[in-house]
Amino acid sequence: MKRKKYLLNGTLGLLAFITLLVSAISVNRNYSSSTRGEFTPYSIVLGTDKNKITEGAENPDGYTGTGVLTTELGNNIAVSYKHLTNPSTHWQRIKTGGYIVNSDPINGITSLELTKRDDTVNVEILYSNTMSFDASRKVVINESSPTNFSTDFNGYKPKYIGIYALADSSFNLGKIEFDCVDHYHTLSVLSKNDARGTVTGEGLFRAGTNVTVTATALAPYFFAGWFDASNNLVSSSATYTFVMPSNNLVLSADFVAEGETMQFGSYPQTRVTDGTLISTLNDLAGGTAGLPTAENAKAWTDYLYYCDGVVTSFMWYIDLVNEGEEYRGVYYTEYRYTYTDNTAGFFWQQDHGYTNGVVYWFKYEPITWKVLDIEAGKAFLLAQTVLDSQDYFYAKTERNIEGQPVYANNYEHSHIRSWLNSSFLSDAFTTNEQNKIAVTTVDNSKATTINNMHNFDCPNTLDKVFLLSYLDLNGAYGFVDDASRVRYPTDYALSQAVSKEYDKAYWWTRSPYASETSASRVNYNGYLAAISVTDVSMGILPAIWINA
Known part of the structure; x- marks a missing residue:
């Protein structure tokens, strides 16, 4: 689900x-x-x-x-x-x-x-x-x-x-x-660009019956989705089966080229500022009486974030649907510290204008991705905006797993990899969308990092969601200079304590850096640098390969 x-x-x-x-x-x-x-x-x-x-x-x-x-x-x-x-x-x-x-x-x-x-x-x-x-x-x-x-x-x-x-x-x-009711309605099926792809399935159909439309991309393009007459994404499946409504319907298939953008999945992004809607959502969440506490989360879900090295109940979320739109509520009784293993650092949430003890609401919106590559019927996608904020790993200590030393910046055993392929995967994608995401062999070799002389590399991993490597961000996929790596955070990422300067976010790569407790990050200005693995203020810019 x-x-x-x-x-x-x-x-x-x-x-x-x-x-x-x-x-x-x-x-x-x-x-x-x-x-x-x-x-x-x-x-x-x-x-x-x-x-x-x-x-x-x-x-x-x-x-x-x-x-x-x-x-x-x-x-x-x-x-x-x-x-x-x-x-x-x-x-x-x-x-x-x-x-x-x-x-x-x-x-x-x-x-x-x-x-x-x-x-x-x-x-x-x-x-x-x-x-x-x-x-x-x-x-x-x-x-x-x-x-x-x-x-x-x-x-x-x-x-x-x-x-x-x-x-x-x-x-x-x-x-x-x-019965004097016209049960049959016209389905018009269009291609937004006939030179990029073809469509089939239009006709006259009885309301309530299953209808299937099919889009076929022409090389070198990739099917990006079916859109309604208001240009809202309806489905990311090239072969899309749905129940015919009691009205005429127009569906348009979009096809993208490498370097363009497309939508896939959804995630909480824009902060709700309308007072009436905030009041409605607060009431749906149970009002003041329904707020979570460390002893009783009630209808909310605990983020289970670390504070001073220990999982602590101080920040929760709840997902609601109101009038067909989905929203995430965020509530915390304490600010999130910059590091998971100590109380040093800066309260980024406070700096971004968020106050503890207040419920903030964020609307689930389609995730916009840049198409980095199209290959053999698959597309390589990178989120256009920083969507969240997480630590790389919650401790700097060396571990021993199956008799082998595992450093804090080991991507295979990192918290960030686990989170991407569990919490983020289930929150951002429907079951059908998850099935469309390919399992990728992620290269974690020394060659993908800043220094191929260290021992911080790890075996390749098989992941649906992953982060780009230091190597990916140096000359590949259009990342040719610092400016090409600059990214902006969503409101939701700011609520999670992502750090930013001049409205530009800091964000993680998957690559270890020159010491066993540091990993590679992208600075607000696009410059690649190192940061402690326990820093929670680094943003998440996920990458995926999806099948046609």
């Missing part, structure tokens, strides 16, 4: 088949549903003296032309017909090769009933939501069918039906029932 949530405060248009029916139904729309809340069916009754379609005396050779069926509301539906004899003793006789087809749509046909006059009846009834019939959608009435035949068209709710006679066929009476 994605993150832990508390889902709170989440929230007959009649379409006519001809102009006259629009007016009639609009006038009577208060009577369009039953006391059970279900649609009340309207009907077209077929009988000896009702809806004979053609006029004139009985004609053994049959009439051909156009006519009307009249609804119970008195509205006329145009039909075309062939070879109707117009008998006086029953509703209709259709001679071999004849037919009856409505040429005006009847929205939401729910059923058709026909009473056979005898067992010589042999007709095919085709149905569709357009005037083009498909032989795969048909029902047959013949000698083996019951005298009183009925069909619900397998729930299809067509707009058009055609009765085609395979032999001379007579019916005493019948009824067409319909």
Whole structure:
């Protein structure tokens, strides 16, 4: 699953088949549903003296032309017909090769009933939501069918039906029932750039049915996502299956090139400043009575941050959904110290304008990534902004794991690697998005660090989320100078005590530095330097490889 949530405060248009029916139904729309809340069916009754379609005396050779069926509301539906004899003793006789087809749509046909006059009846009834019939959608009435035949068209709710006679066929009476709702809506599927990729899946679909659209990127581009008419990211899956809504829908596929940006996943980023919304979110979180304490976190989750070398309960978060938008609340009773292993340093949260004892809210927003590389159907992505703030490891002491010395700046056994592939992975990505992220062999060799003479390297790791190395940031992926490495923090990262100067953030690489207790960081100005592994004020700029 994605993150832990508390889902709170989440929230007959009649379409006519001809102009006259629009007016009639609009006038009577208060009577369009039953006391059970279900649609009340309207009907077209077929009988000896009702809806004979053609006029004139009985004609053994049959009439051909156009006519009307009249609804119970008195509205006329145009039909075309062939070879109707117009008998006086029953509703209709259709001679071999004849037919009856409505040429005006009847929205939401729910059923058709026909009473056979005898067992010589042999007709095919085709149905569709357009005037083009498909032989795969048909029902047959013949000698083996019951005298009183009925069909619900397998729930299809067509707009058009055609009765085609395979032999001379007579019916005493019948009824067409319909709910007067247009159940079919247009899905338009577009490519934002035809030169970069193709799309399939558009058409007319019934509301409530599963629909699949497919986007295919053309080399050297990469599929970036499906977007709605308001340019909101809808799905990051190139093959996207969803339930058709009760309205027309436009989906556009975007394709990106190396060096461009795309959205994937979401994370708390922008601080909420609207007073009314803050009040609403505070109430949803339980108000003052619902605030966590060191003894009882209540509905909140403890960050389990270190203070002076010990995990201490002083900072918590809660995720809520309000009116379809997700937010993270952050609350702390003490400021976060700069280092996990001592109380020296600076209170960065206070410097950023945050006060302990106050709940701050941050909106979950799509994460924007820079496309560093596209290769073999995968894209290498780096977050554009510093998203969080964590220590590299919580202690400077050397460890012994399986008989081998492990230094504090060992990436394989670091806190930062564990956090990226657990807390961050589950908070930032849905299950489907996590499945799309490739497991990457991360190079942790000496060659990726500042000094290939030290012993602080570690085995390569298999990770979904990782940090760039010192080597990555020196000449690769467009990192050609200090300016190219400058990044800015989100509001949420500031609430976690990331350090910044001139609004520019400091952030971690995965590489150890020249001493066993230091790792490589990027300064606010883009310069690469060293910092203690226990510093919590270094930002997180995650990297991932994702499959198409």
